[in-house]
């Protein structure tokens with residue numbers, strides 16, 4: 001009957017986490033105490049650590065890198081969601097009969113600046129275009 005209430009669930013979960021924390025701290029303290037008083041364990045740990053630390057360093061490096069990528073990805077997505085006030089789609093004006101390539105920004109209707117071979121950029125909104133793109137116009141959905 002307590003399962004229906006989220007607050008009871010939450011407090012049960014919190015209680016479980018607290019109990020686990022107590023057990024973990026107790027075990028860690030016991031292990032550390034054993035380490036301090038057991039020379040065999042000290043020797044074993046120093047051997048194990050010297051062979052294991054490069055693996056741990058690599059794992060930590062991968063973890064930090066993955067976290068960084070994830071944060072950047074989340075921020076980028078968030079900025080994209082916040083910056084986009086309304087959904088915008090581009091429709092091609094004319095199909096195969098209009099082979100005129102893009103020369104002005106379909107969002108700002110301003111001439112595009114050529115950055116490099118085949119790459120154009122709008123001076124106003126900084127969007128990038130390929131010069132091989134056909135002319136397009138913006139349709140607000």
Ligand SMILES: [Zn+2]
Pocket residue numbers: 105106107108109110122123124125126127
């Ligand atoms: Zn533009």
